[in-house]
Every structure is written in C-alpha cells, then in structure tokens.
Amino acid sequence: MAGPRPVVMSGPSGAGKSTLLKKLLKEFEGVFGFSVSHTTRSPRPGEENGKDYHYVTREVMKAAIANGEFIENAEFSGNMYGTSKAAVQAVQAKNMICILDIDMQGVKNIKRTDLNPVYVSIQPPSMEILEKRLRDRKTESEESLQKRLHAAKVDMEISKEPGLFDVVIINDDLDVAYGKLKDAVLEVIFFQKKILLNSYAFYSLFIIFP
Ligand SMILES: Nc1ncnc2c1ncn2[C@@H]1O[C@H](COP(=O)(O)OP(=O)(O)OP(=O)(O)O)[C@@H](O)[C@H]1O
Numbered sequence: 001m002a003g004p005r006p007v008v009m010s011g012p013s014g015a016g017k018s019t020l021l022k023k024l025l026k027e028f029e030g031v032f033g034f035s036v037s038h039t040t041r042s043p044r045p046g047e048e049n050g051k052d053y054h055y056v057t058r059e060v061m062k063a064a065i066a067n068g069e070f071i072e073n074a075e076f077s078g079n080m081y082g083t084s085k086a087a088v089q090a091v092q093a094k095n096m097i098c099i100l101d102i103d104m105q106g107v108k109n110i111k112r113t114d115l116n117p118v119y120v121s122i123q124p125p126s127m128e129i130l131e132k133r134l135r136d137r138k139t140e141s142e143e144s145l146q147k148r149l150h151a152a153k154v155d156m157e158i159s160k161e162p163g164l165f166d167v168v169i170i171n172d173d174l175d176v177a178y179g180k181l182k183d184a185v186l187e188v189i190f191f192q193k194k195i196l197l198n199s200y201a202f203y204s205l206f207i208i209f210p
C-alpha cells in the first residue's frame with residue numbers, strides 16, 4: 001500500500017480507543033485521517049453515517065466481502081465490522097496517516113496483509129474499571145455488555161503476546177495515556193521519515209559522486 005505507514009489502534013471495547021484517537025485527530029488535523037469502517041450495528045446517538053461508520057445490513061456487507069472489497073472483517077458482539085480497501089485508500093490518497101480502530105481479530109488479519117502499520121494496544125487499568133466505563137457510557141444492552149466483557153478478557157490476555165503490538169498503553173489517566181500515544185506514534189513516524197531522508201541523502205551521494 002502506498003503512503004505513510006498507518007496506525008492500528010486496538011484493545012477491549014471501552015478501553016478508550018475512540019476517546020484517544022479523536023484527541024489525536026483533533027490536535028493533528030490534516031496529519032492523521034480515520035479509516036471509516038463498515039458495521040452492521042445500529043448507530044448510537046450522535047454517531048454519523050460515513051463519519052463514525054458506514055452502517056450497512058448484513059446482506060450488503062457479506063456481498064461486499066465476497067466481492068473482495070475488504071482488507072479485513074470480523075464478527076464482534078453479534079455484529080459484523082470491517083475495513084474496506086476504499087476506506088484506507090481514501091485517507092492515504094490525501095497523504096495522511098491512516099488510523100484504524102479495530103478489534104483483536106482485525107489485528108491478526110491485518111498482520112497477514114501488506115499494510116505494515118504501527119500496532120498500538122489501548123488497555124484499561126482493570127476489568128472493574130472497564131466494566132464501569134462501559135456501563136457509564138450507556139451504549140450497550142446487558143447482553144452486549146457481557147459479550148464485550150468476555151471479549152475484553154481474551155483481548156487483555158492476547159495483547160501480552162510478545163511482538164503482537166509495538167506499544168501497549170494503559171489508559172488510566174486520560175492525559176497521561178494521550179501523551180504516551182502521541183510519543184509512540186510520532187516517534188515511529190519521525191523515525192521512519194528519518195530513515196527515508198537518510199536513504200535519499202545516501203543515494204544522492206552516488207548521483208553527485210558516481
Ligand atoms: N482515561 C479515562 N478515564 C475515564 N474515562 C475514560 C477514559 N478514557 C475513556 N473514558 C470513557 O470510557 C468510555 C469508553 O471509551 P471509548 O468509547 O473511547 O472506548 P473504546 O475503546 O473506543 O470502545 P469501543 O471499542 O466500544 O468503541 C467513554 O465513555 C469514555 O468517555
């Protein structure tokens with residue numbers, strides 16, 4: 001895939017991924033762009049079609065997957081979610097750093113592609129705090145909440161796997177976690193740009209002194 005290296009943000013539902021990435025998108029407007037996923041779940045109050053998600057039916061999503069339009073897709077808490085090729089290309093076409101907010105299945109599937117992102121895991125300080133955040137958010141039915149808590153336990157275990165994530169951030173104090181996210185993402189991006197600049201400089205030497 002062309003363009004700057006994307007950033008994948010993953011972690012349990014309720015850990016604070018959207019909260020953190022919205023801060024990043026706001027502070028670095030024009031630098032980072034959000035990959036708008038497709039989902040079969042219903043919009044929450046305040047969410048906008050085409051901005052937060054593309055809200056589609058299961059039939060539409062299945063047909064698009066069968067048509068090869070998705071980089072990855074997953075079933076999560078009773079709904080389908082997926083990253084379309086078009087969503088990532090739309091951000092990369094603007095030469096912005098594409099941010100994906102995806103679950104653990106998505107991370108594993110993206111690892112099999114050539115997307116080559118920076119992998120960031122956002123984790124809650126504890127299961128108790130995660131449950132409180134999800135309950136206080138008031139977006140889930142009891143059934144959906146239980147499914148998300150179950151998935152969170154699995155996610156918290158798997159995220160310890162060495163090498164799976166480049167950075168694991170515990171989102172306890174929001175400002176501290178945001179600082180860590182910025183450091184992690186910018187460090188990787190600047191490092192990558194520095195290597196590119198160095199290699200341009202190196203090859204320029206061969207052009208000047210063949
Ligand atoms: N550091 C924090 N301290 C206290 N509350 C927080 C913190 N970070 C996020 N929250 C709150 O926790 C709730 C869950 O956060 P958020 O919706 O960002 O999680 P998420 O990981 O994006 O969840 P999902 O995967 O379900 O979209 C929100 O109500 C948010 O305001």
Ligand SMILES: Nc1nc2c(ncn2[C@@H]2O[C@H](COP(=O)(O)O)[C@@H](O)[C@H]2O)c(=O)[nH]1
Pocket residue numbers: 010011012013017037038041072073074076081082083101102103104105106107
């Ligand atoms: N594999 C994918 N997971 C995705 C995608 N978009 C969102 N998600 C993950 O789903 C859960 C639930 O999200 P919610 O908005 O219903 O709370 C969360 O963990 C997201 O990271 C996607 O395109 N692919």
